[in-house]
Amino acid sequence: ETGVTQTPRHLVMGMTNKKSLKCEQHLGHNAMYWYKQSAKKPLELMFVYSLEERVENNSVPSRFSPECPNSSHLFLHLHTLQPEDSALYLCASSQEQSSGANVLTFGAGSRLTVL
Amino acid sequence: KNQVEQSPQSLIILEGKNCTLQCNYTVSPFSNLRWYKQDTGRGPVSLTIMTFSENTKSNGRYTATLDADTKQSSLHITASQLSDSASYICVVSAMNYGNNRLAFGKGNQVVVIP
Numbered sequence: 001e002t003g004v005t006q007t008p009r010h011l012v013m014g015m016t017n018k019k020s021l022k023c024e025q026h027l028g029h030n031a032m033y034w035y036k037q038s039a040k041k042p043l044e045l046m047f048v049y050s051l052e053e054r055v056e057n058n059s060v061p062s063r064f065s066p067e068c069p070n071s072s073h074l075f076l077h078l079h080t081l082q083p084e085d086s087a088l089y090l091c092a093s094s095q096e097q098s099s100g101a102n103v104l105t106f107g108a109g110s111r112l113t114v115l
Numbered sequence: 116k117n118q119v120e121q122s123p124q125s126l127i128i129l130e131g132k133n134c135t136l137q138c139n140y141t142v143s144p145f146s147n148l149r150w151y152k153q154d155t156g157r158g159p160v161s162l163t164i165m166t167f168s169e170n171t172k173s174n175g176r177y178t179a180t181l182d183a184d185t186k187q188s189s190l191h192i193t194a195s196q197l198s199d200s201a202s203y204i205c206v207v208s209a210m211n212y213g214n215n216r217l218a219f220g221k222g223n224q225v226v227v228i229p
Contacts, residue, residue: 002158042117042219043159043204090158103149104217106158 003027006091006107013081014115021076021110023091031096032074033104034066037088049074050096081114088112118142118218121205125224128195136223138188138205146208150179150190153202153222162190162203195227 004025013019025032031050035043048055049068056066063085065077074091088111092104119140128134140148147166151159163172163179165188171180176193192199202222209216 002160004158006158040221042119042221045217092158103161103164104159106151106160108156108158111156 002105002107004091004093004105004107006089006110008110009108010111010113012113012115013078015081015083017078017081019078021078021089021091021112023074023076023107025072025074025091025093025105027093027095027105029093029095029105030071031094031102032068032071033092033094034074034076035090035092035106037090037109043090046076078112081112083114086112086114117220119205119207119220121203121220121223123223124221125226127226127228130195130197130227130229132195134192134195134225136190136192136203136205136225138190138220140186140188140205140207140218142186142207142209142218144210145183145186146210148179148181148188149206149208150177150188151204151206152177153204155201159204190223192225195225197227197229200225200227 007022033048034046037043046060047066063079067075088109090109091107094102094104122137149164150162153159162174165181167183178191181188202224204222205220207218
């Protein structure tokens with residue numbers, strides 16, 4: 001247990017479904033992230049919430065919608081996904097400081113399969 | 116082209132043997148380099164983090180080295196154990212961008228066999 005909890009661990013959904021991934025961190029960190037991990041590809045940053053400001057990767061399709069109600073919780077809302085969106089979705093948190101050397105703590109991931 | 120290249124992509128080693136994983140990067144200006152271990156079905160876990168001024172850092176049987184001049188890093192695993200079977204990911208941070216602009220390698224897949 002790393003202190004970052006993701007649910008569900010596995011999700012299978014059809015292309016017309018609406019579902020959400022949830023992430024909760026118990027570390028008192030002030031930044032949270034969503035990453036996509038596809039086979040044989042580097043991790044891809046999707047969204048960052050840092051000090052209540054949202055930063056997003058412009059290449060992420062609008063069918064992915066993040067929500068960060070407070071510094072401990074992060075959601076990724078999924079709507080009309082495509083089969084190529086099947087991947088491991090990783091949540092991470094960190095304590096942002098001016099030094100910049102902030103280690104990310106990852107959750108165990110949510111394995112998403114889109115049929 | 117990816118800013119972080121790792122080699123070999125995968126390797127199989129006998130239990131008890133040593134191995135070395137390589138990471139070359141082009142990220143500039145450099146801030147820090149991290150090695151993560153990712154077990155199958157789990158999220159990455161931090162092993163080491165090194166800044167510009169650090170040449171080597173150890174975490175148990177894992178030793179990371181950094182040559183900021185040649186932009187190369189290595190992760191050495193000593194006396195491998197079955198539990199070392201995992202993907203090892205090299206991550207480089209650029210100055211002034213923090214965690215918003217991390218460059219990830221694709222990982223070195225290590226399989227330790229008895």
